Amino acid sequence: MSRDDDLTAGHLQELRRGTVVLACLTRLRTPDYGYSLLESLDVLGIQVDANTLYPLLRRLEKQGLLVSEWDTAESRPRKFYRTSPAGDDLAALLTDDWDRLTASLHRLSEGQEP
Amino acid sequence: MTSLTDRYIWAAVRTVPESERPDLELDIRDLIEGAVEARTATRHDPAAAERDALSELGDPERLAADYVDRPLTLIGPRYYLDWLRLLRTVLLIVVPLATVAVLVVQLLTTGSIGGAIGSAASTAITATVHIGFWTTLLFVVLERSGTTDGTVQWTVDRLPDVPDHDRGARLSEFIASLVFLGLFAGAIVWQQLRPAVRDGDGGAVPVLDPALWSFWIPWFLGLIAAEALFALWVYRRGWSWSSAAVNLLLGLAFAVPALLLWAGGRVLNPAFTGAVGWDPAVAAAGGWKAGGIVVAAVVIIAAWDVADGFLRAHRALAHPARRLSARR
Structure with a gap:
């Protein structure tokens, strides 16, 4: 029973792995800071741990897909992230691929032969 | 600033290079405070919220490793197979060679079998550990x-x-052949370097006639080396008519000179037979001469070895397709 649960969780994790990147790049077209991004993704049903998300944001920033700046206006400094033009292009490309995959999977499950 | 958060941040940043620490510290502090804020906004008291948030973030070293892309494996999948292959190859080549070398050298220099085996075993262990490390x-x-x-x-x-x-x-x-050949060659060298028999003046007396070193002992040592190469060939390729023929040649190259030398009384050191008071030409009990027994033994063993080679070649060639049928 718990082995089946582990198996399911593992497959779900595999399937969702790349979607967090796409969600971040899409969502951060509007600038936001880390924890707020986490919560808004959670509300949308895209679950990701804080200790996964923060290193991911940093990695995307290193790859030039996000840009960041520190907002020091409030009581404590917060790091705001925003999707860069390169990140925007990648998000469009990934979205197209996602749509194509969704269509393909639907065709498969409806039993249509190519 | 509370101490749990500071301790968490320190535990994380101390594992990354100095130059990356200030940046990482700001990031992690932002992360923790965001998480704490979200919790205090809903239900927790601040201390419980902090503890809860830090627990959720998990091991700080793992978090820091994620941040700086540090591998959390000793050897990752990229190098694992190369590592395994290299380790296996080097171990299989170096450890047996080093062990046999130490065994032979110790036997020749100290003459103590127990001590030599002990040194060889300790060399094998040391070499394995060093190569592995x-x-x-x-x-x-x-x-x-x-x-x-x-x-x-x-x-x-x-x-x-x-x-x-x-x-x-x-x-x-193959291993048995190598061990036998090694012992044989070692015995020939050993009886010259560390003879067990002493003459009346306490001088060393080799068993074999020292005059043989001019040609025949090097000839037989060369034959032993050739036999070792032949054993390797048979191990790798199996028996065939050509290996049986080579086996015949090697057998003749050994038996014919050995028998001629023995018949001419040129094998044993005259000083040795004198010192131990034994002459193979003299009849022993039952009317048999020891010399005749030696001749018979050499002939029988050589003939059996040659015949065995041809038998094995015949058997191997009669079942040529064993390779794939034995696959499971």
């Missing part, structure tokens, strides 16, 4: 140095042969 260290450094093109590209040419199931059986014969 240094090879692994090399790959750990490679894994962390960030070079990407260090791995050997795999091609179909590297596919192994389908295992030859007779070969496993031949391995024990």
